[in-house]
Amino acid sequence: MGLSETEIQYFISTIKNHSEYDFSGYSEKSLKRRIQKVIDDNRMDMASLIKRLQRDRNFLEKTIKDITVNTTELFRDPKVWQDLRFRVLPRFKNNKNINIWHAGCSTGQEVYSLLILLNEMGMFDKAKVLATDINEDALAEARKGLYKYRFNIGYLDNFDKVIKENPFNYEEYNDVPYSKYFRINKSDDSLLINDFLKQKPIFRKHDLVKGEDIYFAKFDLIMCRNVIIYFKYELQTQVFQMLHQHLYNQGYLLFGMHESMLGDIANKFEKKGHFYRKKY
Amino acid sequence: MYKAIVIGGSAGSFRVITRILHALPRHFPAPILLNLHRLKHVRSGFVEALSIKSNIPVIEPYDKDSIKPGTAYLAPSNYHMYIELNKKIALSTEEAVNHSRPAIDLSFETAAQTYSRNLLGIILSGANRDGAWGLKKIKDGGGTTIVQDPKECEVPTMTEAALGMSQVDHVLNTQQIIDFLLKIK
Numbered sequence: 444m445g446l447s448e449t450e451i452q453y454f455i456s457t458i459k460n461h462s463e464y465d466f467s468g469y470s471e472k473s474l475k476r477r478i479q480k481v482i483d484d485n486r487m488d489m490a491s492l493i494k495r496l497q498r499d500r501n502f503l504e505k506t507i508k509d510i511t512v513n514t515t516e517l518f519r520d521p522k523v524w525q526d527l528r529f530r531v532l533p534r535f536k537n538n539k540n541i542n543i544w545h546a547g548c549s550t551g552q553e554v555y556s557l558l559i560l561l562n563e564m565g566m567f568d569k570a571k572v573l574a575t576d577i578n579e580d581a582l583a584e585a586r587k588g589l590y591k592y593r594f595n596i597g598y599l600d601n602f603d604k605v606i607k608e609n610p611f612n613y614e615e616y617n618d619v620p621y622s623k624y625f626r627i628n629k630s631d632d633s634l635l636i637n638d639f640l641k642q643k644p645i646f647r648k649h650d651l652v653k654g655e656d657i658y659f660a661k662f663d664l665i666m667c668r669n670v671i672i673y674f675k676y677e678l679q680t681q682v683f684q685m686l687h688q689h690l691y692n693q694g695y696l697l698f699g700m701h702e703s704m705l706g707d708i709a710n711k712f713e714k715k716g717h718f719y720r721k722k723y
Numbered sequence: 724m725y726k727a728i729v730i731g732g733s734a735g736s737f738r739v740i741t742r743i744l745h746a747l748p749r750h751f752p753a754p755i756l757l758n759l760h761r762l763k764h765v766r767s768g769f770v771e772a773l774s775i776k777s778n779i780p781v782i783e784p785y786d787k788d789s790i791k792p793g794t795a796y797l798a799p800s801n802y803h804m805y806i807e808l809n810k811k812i813a814l815s816t817e818e819a820v821n822h823s824r825p826a827i828d829l830s831f832e833t834a835a836q837t838y839s840r841n842l843l844g845i846i847l848s849g850a851n852r853d854g855a856w857g858l859k860k861i862k863d864g865g866g867t868t869i870v871q872d873p874k875e876c877e878v879p880t881m882t883e884a885a886l887g888m889s890q891v892d893h894v895l896n897t898q899q900i901i902d903f904l905l906k907i908k
Contacts (some may be wrong), residue, residue: 445836472805472833473815519801669816670799671788679787701799701814703785 446475446482448573450489455495464507464577465652468678477510484509500570511578513669515549518556518601520700525610528560531718535663541570542662543607544689545644547670548574548593549587552595556605557666558640563606563617566697573659575649584647586680588636592627595634620698652678653686662693669699683708690721724869725753725907726841727806728788729834731827731857733760733849735877737772739897740847744777744795746901751779751888753843755775755795758804758827761847782799798825806834821853831857840865843901843907846858847871849881869900870894876901 455466455542466474482492496503520525522703535541541561545554554574561567599621621627626635646678649655651670666695671679683704686696696712696719698704704712704719712719732740733828736759747755761769773795774781781795782788792795799805803825805813815834820826827846831854834842846854848871862868864872868891873879876898886890895903 444833468805470813472807472813473817476815476817476829514818640882672814672816676787699786699816701783701785701802703728703787705787 446479446489451475451478451517452491453493454496457493458503458507461497461503462507463653464650466510468652468675468681470673470675473671473673476508481506492627508578508580512581513547513549513578513673515552516601517552517595517598518605519598519603520552522603523697523700524556524560524601524605526716526718527557528564528605529609529611530716531664532561532564532566535566535569536566538663539569541566541664542659542691543570543572544659544662544665545572545574545659546665546667546686548576548585548646548666549578549580550590551644551646553589553666553668554585554589554597554644555588555636555640557622558643559602559606562624562640563619570643571659572644573657573662574644574646575657576646577648577650578654579648582648584643586646588625588641590634590636592629592632592634599612606676636682649714651682651685654681657689660689661694662689663691663694665690665694665696667696667698669702671698673701680708683702687721692721692723694721695719696721724841725843727754727756727834727838728830728843728845728904728907729756729758729861730845730847731758731831731845731849731854732847733823733851733853733878733881735848735850737870740901741773741776741895742824742905743901744773744779744781747777747904749793751784751904751907753792754790755779755848756790756804756806756830757781757795757797758825758830758854759797759824760827760851760853761800767863784812786812786816788812793795798830800825803829806837807884810837818830821851823851825852827854828857828860832834832863835860835864835866838864838866841868844868845869845871846882846885848876848878848889850878851880852884854883855888858885858891862889862891867892869895869903871900872896 561570783799802814807813811853838851870882870891873882
């Protein structure tokens with residue numbers, strides 16, 4: 444029972460030899476669990492999985508997608524969004540543009556969360572938004588902006604906390620209707636993002652591991668949430684460097700609530716709450 | 724002896740955990756890894772509540788934090804908490820397992836791979852079946868397993884599931900669990 448280290452290594456090298464993906468810098472336990480899930484879902488053992496990966500290109504691509512999919516939610520961690528609203532984004536209010544990169548956007552819920560926030564702050568038009576992910580299926584879902592209502596119902600509370608309420612002034616309450624941003628259809632269990640939001644971001648495939656070039660040269664804000672937890676320390680360092688390069692001085696970098704920047708590169712940032720602000 | 728203790732619980736486990744943490748000495752010789760189900764929206768305040776009576780620090784770890792003795796690590800809300808072979812915490816936002824995130828099974832299984840026979844696993848009161856499989860993995864790996872006496876549990880489902888899945892070493896009430904832990908050197 445359970446996959447051995449050797450089997451995992453074999454899997455990684457098979458993928459590496461037959462595709463442009465490299466999982467060798469991925470954290471062991473989550474990778475292992477995801478591979479196990481592929482094996483269980485397909486009811487095969489490691490040997491037959493490897494054989495099929497070598498022969499069947501479509502299966503290979505599907506497997507890679509199964510392994511790289513991440514979960515995301517609308518306004519996950521309201522506190523962070525309140526900080527964005529009241530502490531971070533106001534600094535860019537008088538700028539001509541604000542360049543934003545969602546690095547590892549998965550199915551896009553946070554891309555739309557931020558656009559909603561920007562719209563409420565009157566900064567929608569000046570925003571340029573790039574949203575990238577390694578997983579094309581996730582990107583396709585992000586472009587559609589069509590989510591299961593049932594999964595998201597809990598997060599409407601977060602919408603209220605971030606958009607309607609002001610944690611610094613309890614008397615303030617903006618009764619923004621959900622319909623301004625999405626249409627909920629309970630009978631077919633859907634939550635559909637409104638078109639004006641969907642048309643805004645550029646969604647593009649990008650693998651953080653490979654450090655490929657991206658459209659915009661530099662950004663004022665990079666959101667890379669719950670992505671680096673899947674990487675080992677060495678790969679994290681490489682990704683931090685890349686993100687650093689793509690930030691303007693004084694630009695902000697935001698990770699997930701339980702992610703932090705380790706290593707020397709952290710000295711190039713000032714840590715403000717959950718945000719990392721580039722010093723130089 | 725025991726290099727780590729993993730504890731899983733759900734409904735009805737909060738008071739038990741509080742009692743355990745209250746009873747442990749400040750320099751307890753092993754780390755305690757806690758997986759407690761809680762409401763998705765109860766994100767803060769839990770650590771504080773557990774800390775009030777605890778003699779050892781209770782923290783919600785960050786990804787890649789080192790695991791140190793004499794510290795209780797509470798799986799953060801909405802993350803799975805894995806134990807890597809290098810004795811560091813790894814967090815994940817993969818989908819829920821057994822309708823739970825954190826899932827006790829995942830923490831227990833990965834802790835078993837890391838600590839094998841030097842691991843003590845404890846399942847407390849709870850309303851679902853999460854943890855039973857993980858406790859079996861600990862047993863299979865040569866570790867020691869304890870289940871809270873279902874008669875004492877506010878909700879016995881989780882403990883009964885654990886007892887049904889593997890041969891458990893000890894069935895103990897809260898005081899006996901505390902006595903067992905206090906003997907660890």
